[in-house]
Amino acid sequence: MSPFVRSSRFGTFFWPILAWVLALLFFFPIFWMVLTSFKTDADAVKPEFLFFFTPTLENYFNMTENYDYWRFAINSGITSVFATLFTLSVGVPAAYAMAFNPSRHTKDILVWMLSTKMLPAAAVLYPMTFLTKNMLGLFDTHFLVILVLSLINLPIVIWMLFTYFKEIPKEIIEAGKMDGVSFWGEMGDIVLPLAWGGLASTALLCFIFCWNEAYWTVRLTTTDAATLSKLIEGNRAPEGLFFGRLSAVSTAAVGPIVVLGWFCQKQLVRGLTFGAVK
Amino acid sequence: MAGLTLREVAKSYGDTDVITNLDLDIQDGEFVVFVGPSGCGKSTLLRMIAGLEEITGGTIAIGNKVVNDIAPAKRGVAMVFQTYALYPHMTVYKNMAFGLKQAKTPADEIDRRVKAAAETLEITPLLERTPRALSGGQRQRVAIGRAIVREPEVFLFDEPLSNLDAALRVQTRIEIARLHKRLGTTMIYVTHDQVEAMTLADKIIVLRDGNIEQVGSPIELYEKPQNMFVAQFIGSPKMNFFKAEELNDKGQSYLKGEADIIGIRPEHLKLAGKTDALITATPDLIENLGEIALVHCKTASSMEFIAKTTDLSAFPVGKEVKLTANTSVLNFFNSTSQQAV
Ligand SMILES: Nc1ncnc2c1ncn2[C@@H]1O[C@H](COP(=O)(O)OP(=O)(O)OP(=O)(O)O)[C@@H](O)[C@H]1O
Numbered sequence A: 001m002s003p004f005v006r007s008s009r010f011g012t013f014f015w016p017i018l019a020w021v022l023a024l025l026f027f028f029p030i031f032w033m034v035l036t037s038f039k040t041d042a043d044a045v046k047p048e049f050l051f052f053f054t055p056t057l058e059n060y061f062n063m064t065e066n067y068d069y070w071r072f073a074i075n076s077g078i079t080s081v082f083a084t085l086f087t088l089s090v091g092v093p094a095a096y097a098m099a100f101n102p103s104r105h106t107k108d109i110l111v112w113m114l115s116t117k118m119l120p121a122a123a124v125l126y127p128m129t130f131l132t133k134n135m136l137g138l139f140d141t142h143f144l145v146i147l148v149l150s151l152i153n154l155p156i157v158i159w160m161l162f163t164y165f166k167e168i169p170k171e172i173i174e175a176g177k178m179d180g181v182s183f184w185g186e187m188g189d190i191v192l193p194l195a196w197g198g199l200a201s202t203a204l205l206c207f208i209f210c211w212n213e214a215y216w217t218v219r220l221t222t223t224d225a226a227t228l229s230k231l232i233e234g235n236r237a238p239e240g241l242f243f244g245r246l247s248a249v250s251t252a253a254v255g256p257i258v259v260l261g262w263f264c265q266k267q268l269v270r271g272l273t274f275g276a277v278k
Numbered sequence B: 001m002a003g004l005t006l007r008e009v010a011k012s013y014g015d016t017d018v019i020t021n022l023d024l025d026i027q028d029g030e031f032v033v034f035v036g037p038s039g040c041g042k043s044t045l046l047r048m049i050a051g052l053e054e055i056t057g058g059t060i061a062i063g064n065k066v067v068n069d070i071a072p073a074k075r076g077v078a079m080v081f082q083t084y085a086l087y088p089h090m091t092v093y094k095n096m097a098f099g100l101k102q103a104k105t106p107a108d109e110i111d112r113r114v115k116a117a118a119e120t121l122e123i124t125p126l127l128e129r130t131p132r133a134l135s136g137g138q139r140q141r142v143a144i145g146r147a148i149v150r151e152p153e154v155f156l157f158d159e160p161l162s163n164l165d166a167a168l169r170v171q172t173r174i175e176i177a178r179l180h181k182r183l184g185t186t187m188i189y190v191t192h193d194q195v196e197a198m199t200l201a202d203k204i205i206v207l208r209d210g211n212i213e214q215v216g217s218p219i220e221l222y223e224k225p226q227n228m229f230v231a232q233f234i235g236s237p238k239m240n241f242f243k244a245e246e247l248n249d250k251g252q253s254y255l256k257g258e259a260d261i262i263g264i265r266p267e268h269l270k271l272a273g274k275t276d277a278l279i280t281a282t283p284d285l286i287e288n289l290g291e292i293a294l295v296h297c298k299t300a301s302s303m304e305f306i307a308k309t310t311d312l313s314a315f316p317v318g319k320e321v322k323l324t325a326n327t328s329v330l331n332f333f334n335s336t337s338q339q340a341v
């Protein structure tokens, strides 16, 4: 018997406590960030004001008035939504084909797609910047951000959809063929209703990844297509003088996604475990 | 209604030939059963007829129409899958109506056919449930219902009873037989279970490695198997084969010409009289099934075989007995060609 199954007095106390400690450890930086966002920049760096201080909304007002928070937020929203839609519109047919009409090479293709995620992003930083800036003129456009976000997420999205489609018994698709269903009928009446949960969690996860993406959005934009990641990056001062301001910006950047995640917890768990939990 | 004609049908996956040059005629209204060991190509053949599997050679005709390039739904066939393959998100009613809806059947006609089929299969009270809320046997009925409402020319069944428990299997088997009698439609049925094959079939097709070993009525296959494979595949327990060295003088005197093996079914072995003994053997284990007993015996050369009897007192364990069978039920084979002679 494994120690996780055996119920002893030690186990009943130890594991919950460990879980709580770990949870707090993970949560603390976020908690600290939210607290700091209500402090003035001066208070933010003083240890004695860690928990007890006079809260202020100054940082938040500042942010919307002086830093154009909403423009960045709208850019984040636009790029994330369109990148998610585009990724799904390519990913669904691709995953469908591989799940229901596999060839000898399907496994290899799947592995190859995932292997593209192993390439360090920094390796293509220079060519990407050079090409988009000097040759294609796409630098700092929504189009570029959407394209890059889509390409980054495509492998993971196809993998996820593939596993969800694989869960649909082949015979059900064949029964549809015997019943004379058209391609679009098969999609609309059989595949999508059965993979609906998986599709929703894939879309959600893709959206979150897009929203949170920082490496490329920071480097391939300046103002026009700049997202919230860029806004945070822009408020980062090496001396750490503007912790209050930075925290407010960060809180406002992660806020929407945390709220979204909270409401879709069930879908997310399913998504993150790749459909292993039924 | 229609019969089927298969000519030089072949199927291969890459380099592996699953079915090679298969010819087969199925008459209109016939109940045909495909049997054979696992992996012999039964399902593949059925799925080729259904149109779910492309054929790599030959022609398949349903009625007088070659259907090689016709979509499954346009072939006039309906299939009942082993796993039922019901649409999990649709009610029983919608499951049954789905195919008709695709064919743009008028709504009142759909309603009439679904209700009629539900009535026959006694699933009317289940029409508004989803498959999740049904038992295995009920799902099976819905799957059959889904096939019936399409009023196909040919029904295809791929091991439809293998997921049911023993009692339900017998009951459903009888219902399928009744259904065939009532509709008179051509049915093709794949099974492992030779009792199903024997009881349901007008014609049994025994397959091995993608080739037809024998085609015939159940009784033909039972009484006159064309080769040793069919002889052992049909009948349970399987037919015993005796070579010359296991036979008495009398037994050996039957071996003439090509024949060097006598095949005797367990149920035909009985205690010999003074002059007609064919085999001498010692019973060493008895399996008593109640109405009948299986007696496991050994010859002097340690070959094992089984006799089926209702009279246990004739087979004392550990004592030598002499056995025989009526000459009319003996089968003769050649061990090299494996064929009947
Ligand atoms: N997609 C495939 N690729 C390669 N070989 C296949 C494929 N599908 C089936 N086969 C092979 O074809 C042969 C026949 O398979 P089939 O499913 O028709 O057997 P079966 O007689 O129905 O067996 P069972 O009684 O176990 O259902 C098997 O040897 C199988 O390995």
Ligand SMILES: [Mg+2]
Binding pocket: B042, B043, B044
């Ligand atoms: Mg099979």
